[in-house]
Every structure is written in structure tokens, then in C-alpha cells.
Amino acid sequence: MNRPRRRQATALGVGALLTATLAFAAPASAATTTAATKAKATQTPLVVNARYGGHCTYDRVVIDLQGYVPGVTVTPVPNLVYDGSGKPVPLAGRYFLEVRLHPAAGHDDAGHNVYLGPKLVKINLSKLKGLALTGDYEGYVTFGAAFDTTPAYSSFTLHSPERFVLDIAHPNTC
Template identity: 30%
Template sequence: MVLRDTSRRTGAARDAGVNDFPELRGVRVGIHDTYDRVVFDFDKGTPRFVAEYVDTLHQDGSGDVIPLKGDQDLKISFLRSVPDPDFDDGGRNTPVIRELRLVSYFEGETLFGVGVDPEGDGPAGFRVTTGKNKIILDVAHRAAGSAG
């Protein structure tokens, strides 16, 4: 699989009622031949989301700068959701994902930062898909402009 697109991704809530705040129940990270995968598991449906590269990652509410390991900062926000209170930031280092951090939960928005360090110059391509009660983020091992 070749992931070359680095543009912003948004998605609508899926199977979540208008008054529901799906709770994040777990985060799994996997390594594949050409990309790394992060799976966000929710309890009932999935919330709306926005995923995009940012020059600087800021904590919601305080505005504090949040430094991440890696050359690029990819943020993924879940709107109208509740974070997993037991989320552990450790042990998520893969070929391209250098850090995965729960940055903040503020006014119903759960914000994660993904520190990305692909092979080559420029941002790694990524895609976001949804499944039953999960949002899946795939990040390419190579920068979008790199041959290979």
C-alpha cells in the first residue's frame, strides 16, 4: 500500500447518536510492511474527527506548545468524545511513529498528537478510515514525495 496524500482528513460520526459522546476504550498500534497503523477503539459508534499535519501542536484550553518526538506533528481530534482514562503514552515507537500522546481533553474534544519521522524528506502520507466502533489511522513509512 502506498499512502501519498498528506492533506487534511475529516469524518462524520458513525452510529453515534446526536447526544452520545463515544468513549475511547483503547488504542492499538501495529507495524505493516509500508505503513504503521493506529486503531482508536470506541465503546459505541465513532465520533467526528479531524486529522492533519500542523507546524506546532498546541494543547486545547491552555494553548501550551506540546513537543513531540519526530520530524512532523500529526494531530487527530475526536469531537464529542470522552478519552480513555487509563491511556498509557508509552511503548508506541514504530518505524515511522515516534510518539503517540493524549494531548488534551477540553470541551468535549479529545486531542492526540502523533510524532512522525518517515524515510525521506517531507510529511508521510496518511489515511483515516472508520469501522464498527473504531477509527483507523495509517501512516506511510516513506515521505509522500520519496521514491520507493
């Protein structure tokens, strides 16, 4: 056996021995926690509600979840359509944002709806003029938001309970 292969074999052996030692040294609760964490992370998060409100310098949309906050994209789009059908969403506005969560579902494994929030609502806040659930399809949950003027927005996640937040800035109204 040449030297590089001997070193590689030695390194692999030492790594396997170290891994086995750490596995036996870890308390049983650590193994249970790891298994529970992996199981939770593989479950699809459920979108259970969407709500909105006006504040002095911003309007806010909050999407409530069970599980964890998945990947979220917020994209300006020229118009809103329902996922799957492609039919237009009947929200008045000149500017629109699409909020897409993946992986996510608005229904449980048995196909029962768990999403209890608004499906389509006209809103009269400073910036936000409408909100619609536009899709719950193949691991994606999508919302559309309507505005009369170009929205300046920021987003972030909050935990305990899990939620995604979209803030739309506007001049101070207080």
C-alpha cells in the same frame, strides 16, 4: 380560499393522515428501536483506548470507542500542544498530525476517566515516532502523532467494536 392555499391545505392534511396511519401500522418494537437508536445517537461517544502497531507497508494507530465513531479530523500541524493550556507536547519529531474527535469524551458523566490508553509514549516504528493524548476538553478528544519524515496517511472507521484507524504508509520492511 384561493386555489394554491387549498392545494397546500389538502397536501398537509393528506400528509398528516399518512403519518398517523404509518405510526399506528408500525409494530411496537419499531417504535422502541427508534427510541433506543435516538438515545444512543445523542450520547457522547467515549474514547477508551489508543493503540499502535507496525506492519510491512504501514504503521497503524487505532482509537477505540464506546458508542459510535464521531466526526474525526486529521490535520498536519507545525507542533503539538495540549488543549486548554497550550503547553508544548514533549514528543520528538519534525512532522506532526493532530487527530481530533468531536463529539467525544475520555471521561464519563461523573468525571471519571474511561480512557485507559497511553497519555504520552515514544515509539520507534518505521514512520510513527510518538503518540500523545493532548486533550479531553469540552466535547473534543485530541491526539498528536510525531514523525521524522512527512507522513502519507489514510484513515477510516471500523465497527463492532467501534474504532477509528489511521494508517501511515512507508516502504516495505518485510
